[in-house]
Amino acid sequence: xxxxxxxxxxxxxxxxxxxxxxxxxxxxxxxxxxxxxxxxxxxxxxxxxxxxxxxxxxxxxxxxxxxxxxxxxxxxxxxxxxxxxxxxxxxxxxxxxxxxxxxxxxxxxxxxxxxxxxxxxxxxxxxxxxxxxxxxxxxxxxxxxxxxxxxxxxxxxxxxxxxxxxxxxxxxxxxxxxxxxxxxxxx
Numbered sequence: 001x002x003x004x005x006x007x008x009x010x011x012x013x014x015x016x017x018x019x020x021x022x023x024x025x026x027x028x029x030x031x032x033x034x035x036x037x038x039x040x041x042x043x044x045x046x047x048x049x050x051x052x053x054x055x056x057x058x059x060x061x062x063x064x065x066x067x068x069x070x071x072x073x074x075x076x077x078x079x080x081x082x083x084x085x086x087x088x089x090x091x092x093x094x095x096x097x098x099x100x101x102x103x104x105x106x107x108x109x110x111x112x113x114x115x116x117x118x119x120x121x122x123x124x125x126x127x128x129x130x131x132x133x134x135x136x137x138x139x140x141x142x143x144x145x146x147x148x149x150x151x152x153x154x155x156x157x158x159x160x161x162x163x164x165x166x167x168x169x170x171x172x173x174x175x176x177x178x179x180x181x182x183x184x185x186x187x
Contacts, residue, residue, distance in 0.1 A: 071095025
């Protein structure tokens, strides 16, 4: 997402209710995970990010009943926090039932992701190894930003248009004109 000044958040917050949605920007290392034919494939956002996930965290995550054909966008909070918080924060659904979800709206992707996590919880699986990054909609984005000042693993907010899709590119990320980053700190 494009880094923009906090004043711009006021404009987004004033849009018709439900136009924009926000998630805490977890401070960590980006990880993608795909499950195909029962096998998990892990990737880092940056190819030069060689810090591996701890084996026990990976094993816990893979022991959960994630459906086959799923792809998740996560942030690993462990390596940057002195309190030992070693967790994967799931914030978006990249693939579902083997189908790329990038052409679907963020709202639809998140609803599907929420349903998957709900099914895991209904089966009473313990999942201390991951958390679902919650979404909130405008109005109230300024309040959500203020809450991040007290969240020890957050460095701000990522705000997306609820109807936005993903923009991809070979070799590097593309800047999405409907995704914005509001940071209050960086470690």
